[in-house]
Amino acid sequence: MLRFILLASFCMTCVTSVYGGTPIAVPDTMAERVKACTICHGAEDKVGRDAYYPRIAGKPQGYLVNQLRNFRDGRRYYQPMAILLENMSDEYLYEIAQYFSSLRLPYPAPEQIPMQSEEIELAEHLIYVGYPGRNIPACSACHGDVLMGIEPAIPGLLGLPRAYITAQLGGWRNGGSMRGQVPDCMSEIAKQLTDAEVNAIAKWLANQSASGEPRPFSTLLPELVHRCSQNIMANGSKE
């Protein structure tokens, strides 16, 4: 019986081939629909082939929705993304964010950038303690104690290449990342950082292996919620 079924399906395949040339089976899946994304951001278990295409798998959905909308609406400026998303609805962007957010894929091995012990100390102080006197909170205060982000809209900081982190912090400092969001807490914080501090943070983060899950919203301190409300709440929910 099984043989018969196999034979029958083989024949049907042949018939299709004869009449349809070389038919391409297009899976009705999100993975197929987002091929335009994964060509740069890497399919499935890969980060981008290039340092400037960050991993998006497993990032909080609200964060991804915010970024997609920011790119589309010109608040975060990167022309290739803006062109790609130009004619897409909020609903579809939400679905795309949900898809990437739901991916649980292994992280790449961390980079191995040599660091002096003072540099490591500086990075760890910034990341876990901050400099309240300079109005610089600890990175972990917003990005979670394991630096994997906080639901629904704060991204994790691990599993990203150093070049990308440096570029993003640079963007925050010179106002190139985001336009017109006031107040813009990440920009304020980045502007407080020295070049040496940016370098130390970027190296240190890239050297860590990523593990763990984004933390729940309740772990965020009320004063930081207030300070960063624009960044973390603005578009985080589906409209």
Added chain:
Amino acid sequence: MRRLAIKYHISHYQFDVLLLACMVSLLFFSITQVSDVVAEEPDRSIEVQHGAYLARVGNCMGCHTTKGGQPFAGGRRLSTSFGIFVTPNITSDKETGIGLWNQQDFWQALHQGKSSDGRSLYPAFPYTEYTKVTRQDANAIFAYLQSIPPISQSNPPNDIFFPYNLKPLLAIWRILYFKEGVYEPDQSRSDAWNRGAYLVQGLGHCNACHTTRNMLGASQDDTLAGGQIMGMNWYAPSLSSYQEAGSGDWAIEEIVELLTTGITKRAVASGPMATVIKQSLQYLSQEDINGMAIYLKSFTENEGGNTPGVRFLVMSGSLQKHLDFGGQLYEKHCQTCHGSDGKGVPGIYPALADNRSVMMSSPLNPIRSVLNGGYPPTTAGNPRPYGMPPFQQILRNEEVALVVSYIRNAWGNRSSLVTAVDVDRSKGRN
């Protein structure tokens, strides 16, 4: 025989978007108001609703909204070879919008291309097309614009280059190229055809993009004969030529399908046309979009339809070798979706074989599609489209030139070769 086997798609049916504004008017309404006190309320709301619909048809919002900005508050910058035009705020705000206008002011802008203070407007505001809109429709649009909440937003002034900033030049331009007048129905045609013509020529302002403009930016003809879009690196195909996007041999239903969903079995809209469909055309009533289709189809209905690009060139060995390089790139990057036979997947990935927009004499649109990728517009009829990846980050200019040259000359396609310089010129500017 119907050309069932022929698959081509019109990628860029751009009617356009870009230049629209909708202003005001106060008509003989003052008289009506006196006598119609009782009926005024319901009539008013019907008029506002109708105006909202017409503002969609004209896509006023498309130009009068900046990216991510407040609807109708203006501020969008239109870069042209004559300068940068900044669209005005057309909300009901009294200070920064048109809250102080009356119906007559709006009519004057739409119909005569004059501001409320009598100054001539630059035709970046397509009053050359809007002049065909009836007074009744203009009033409805004005009523709608006055009904939306005022938004206080001052926009920067236009930055027009010398000598185009000289007013006398504008006056001469108007004498030469502006013909004032509401659309006059062609009695020999059906009501549906006339409705379509009214919308295509007037509010739809398709001619703002689908035309070639002269040195002074004036449209060269009114048959939607195609041309590069001003201020954009996109080519709006001719709607009156079988070599480009003429639809004479399409069924009305398929034209309607393309204009409302952005995709059909053999065509997909991209670039600015995708935007027009997303923002405007998908909302049109069945009757109106049907009329448009009937009118557009009539441009090429009697031409019989000849297969485009049947000039079979003799291919030299070196040319063939050149194309083979492109073929290798195609196999590596494109074939999974578009197929080894270039037939794609109907309704998902467009066919490239026999595709007119691949073979148009201007290679701009296929080059841009390869460089930037893109998604068809999300519409009610196609809410979760499949997309084309951008290859700008992966392929060098020379490689893009090779692969585009290849698809323009594979599977029986014939068209000119593309160079790396063409590719470089196609970058930038939306």
